[in-house]
Amino acid sequence: MRRAALAALLSHWRRQPLQLFTLLAGLALATALWSAVQAINGEARRSYDSAAATLGISGYASLTDPAGPIPIATYAALRRGGWTVTPVVEGRVLRGEIRLNVVGVEPLTAPDGLLPVGLGSETGAAPLDVLRPPGLGFVAPETADDLAGIADLPRLITDPAIPPGRMFTDVGTADALLGKAGTIDRLLILPDQPANRPPLETLAPGLTEVPPQDQGDIARLTDSFHLNLTAFGLLSFAVGLFIVHGAIGLAFEQRRPMFRTLRALGLPARTLLGLLLGEVMLLALLAGGIGIGLGYLIAGALLPDVAATLRGLYGAQVRGVLAFDPLWALAGLGIAQLGALIAAAHGLETVRRMPLLASAQPRAWATVSARALRRQALAGAALVAAGVAVALLADGLIAGFALLGGLLLGAALILPRLLAAALGLGARLARGPLAQWFWADTRQQLPGLSLALMSLMLALATNIGVSTMVSSFRLTFTGWLDQRLVSDLYVTARSEEDARALRAWLAPRSDAVLPIWKVDTPLQGAPGEVYGIVDHRVYRDLWPLLNATPDTWPAVYENRGALVNEQLARREDLSPGDTLSLGGGWEMPVAGVYSDYGNPIGQAVVGLPALLDRHPDVSKLRYGILTSDPTTLRRALVEDYGLPEANLIDHGRLKATSLQIFERTFTVTGALNVLTLSVAGFAILTALLTLSTMRLPQLAPIWALGLTRRRLARLEILRTLALAALTFVVALPVGLLLAWCLLAVVNVEAFGWRLPMFVFPLQWAALLGLSLVAAAIAAALPTRKLASTAPSQFLKVFADER
């Protein structure tokens, strides 16, 4: 019985291959986009874990000094007191164009496995070479390739387990590379501590203990980025589910007569329901498999850009190659099953409650009364209000996303009511009979198209919102780069001695030599960096200050104030006049706040004398040079002075590199944007195809009354275009609100900076054009079918043979 019933149920799909394609494609697309995002997130997390686990650092509690680096004496006191701690020196150095994260550990006191030991006959290095100059540096193979030919580095040993861009080495070697002057950044607390050791407060009162879990800085920093991606994935998944819901709903409606017959022939309702559920699961399995394959391809294509984004924004190193994870594939199949169940729930419930003697005629599918539209709009308004309330009452990224979610979903629910009102107005204002019928009939099609139009609105609003954000960011960022990159040429000396010689050589050949000297030091107790600047008009004239007073620059140059970057100011709620802790008991009033896009950590700028006073041993290798002829000076630096090409970078190249990082940052967002819009276009196509099967009885009387099929087809295209245009009109303000939320709420929470919002009407016009083209393409197939429908098909309507 079950087999026969299942064969009967499945025969529907044989007769409706297009419907089957719609269902599978919708679910596969939804699964693909969701799985792609999950694959990208998973790969990134694996990289973070690998970064933390290679040294095992995340597994240890550590001691840090909120005031600054830990002196050797403190370390010695702790060791003498019985504390088994081991020092870690870490920081970033620039070698050529490579930003290298250096981590130094002490091989003799570090526990086993803390330092990678890829030593052996194939490397030609002995264990003691770690301690002997020039030391050994353990890096990933690709990092070794990048660093090839660069002097002033330890001997490189490759280890594929090390994340790219990172070097592990001995503390002594790290100290020399980073210019730490014998200080320690933190002390790892090893597991076996003597029970009777003196308390920390006695031996080193300035130090604080940081539990192991608090050290996953990169993972925490990048959470916001991954949350962004996840939100996009979820949005695409929801849009895809609209398609699946439409296809399953129609398939259930069309089979009502079959359900009744099966029931009448003795199939229990429970069995029928079970078979339908099995059918849905089977289809979901098939679509899920296709979706996973597609998702893997999409993720593989996007991952290099995601890796570049994470590197550019957070300095996080993520491999650009995707690994296949069976768990991920299983999760993808699971989400496909869950999505199909959600989409089929309403249909299954209808079948469960359908009386045996219910009408075998399919009801007007997806018919929604005006009252239901009102209720839906009210629910939408409530969602928007809830989102706003959460944003007002709570802080953080989750609150920002709650606002976005409430706004988007609420607007989508309100959309059909707004469209109905607009179409009603159109019908009232229309003069000719055909125009009146057109508007009234369009309004009648609204329930069947509303899901597709809602998905189109979501895609359009997201597109407008994200494009506005990215374009605002680009405009601000480009202007900011011009302000911030004040020098024409940037040079890095090979050593302190070379730096002195370079300064002397440059003095008569340039307009100014601006030191770019900085120390890594805690700012308000969190990792940060402090730069010292000389008194020069370029800073006063060009630096992008967000919050300043007339006394800002005098305060900096007279060493009585510090500038802080926006991230630090927002995080610590700092404004001019507040006191800033710069580590080691050094405090200064905040003199102003400057924008600092793309920097993950807090930064302060003080007068150079103040920096030298506190940190006389600061590395003095980097300089910005002002010159009227950077090309000639660059050539002279290489040919006459003998500075390696890799130690030079000009303004244009630096700007181009920065912009390149910026563009790659948003490549993924752009790609997901286009994919979501494509899915929405597909949703319209499927909805129109679905409706086209029911259009014949509605259009046949109009044809009979004297309208040609061709003209009816033209009106059908026009109807779709009108709906797409009206949807765009609603999506525009929603998208702009979304952009505002992204710029003013989410970006501030995620990155720590706020951007001004600009509007780009030409982009809107382009998007309107694109959405009309998408709608026209979606309408083309069903319309072509209508135009070529044989008159005999129309006649069947009158003969009641359908």
Next chain:
Amino acid sequence: MRIEATGLTKTYTTGDGRLPVLTDVSLALAPGETLALTGESGSGKSTLLHLLATLDTPDAGSIHLDGTEITSLDDAGRAAVRRDRIGLVFQQFNLIPSLTVSGNLDFQARLAGRHDPAWSATLAKRLGLADLLDRYPEQLSGGQQQRVAVGRALAVRPSVVLADEPTGNLDESTAATVLGLILELVAETGASLLLVTHSEHLAGRLGRRVHLSGGRLS
């Protein structure tokens, strides 16, 4: 002659082969004449009506409407004939669900550019629809819906009204009322009427009657 059909032949191709539906059917209808077309199910009544209404084209034969040959017209030409000169009434009413009673009544007349508000108002009153003008088809009974369909067909002041079992879905009393209205109004407009029906009783109320059997007129 208002309508003159000569030698109409129509064959459908089915899974079992070719199925002749009409064979050499000739028929004429004078101005103002009312003609009942009867016949058993499957005798070709509806097919003949569809051919006369230009909804379908014959395999052979010709149809003249007011002296104009209409079977050789293209799609647009046939649509214009339907719009301007023919009033159609179907068994299933086939009203436009998205328009009100008023919109449905005026629809064809306005399409044809011959909307006459006074005539529409008269029709609405005579058909008992004056109080229902703002309602939608789904809010009407079967008899009311058919009266709207009759009004829509007559509002354009057609040369000929073609009605396919217009009372087939109505009870006896309502059917008699609707037919009475059709006959009255057709007589007033001077249109010809061809009415397809199963009912001998209703057929008897028309001026002339022809019987179709096995695709041939008798």
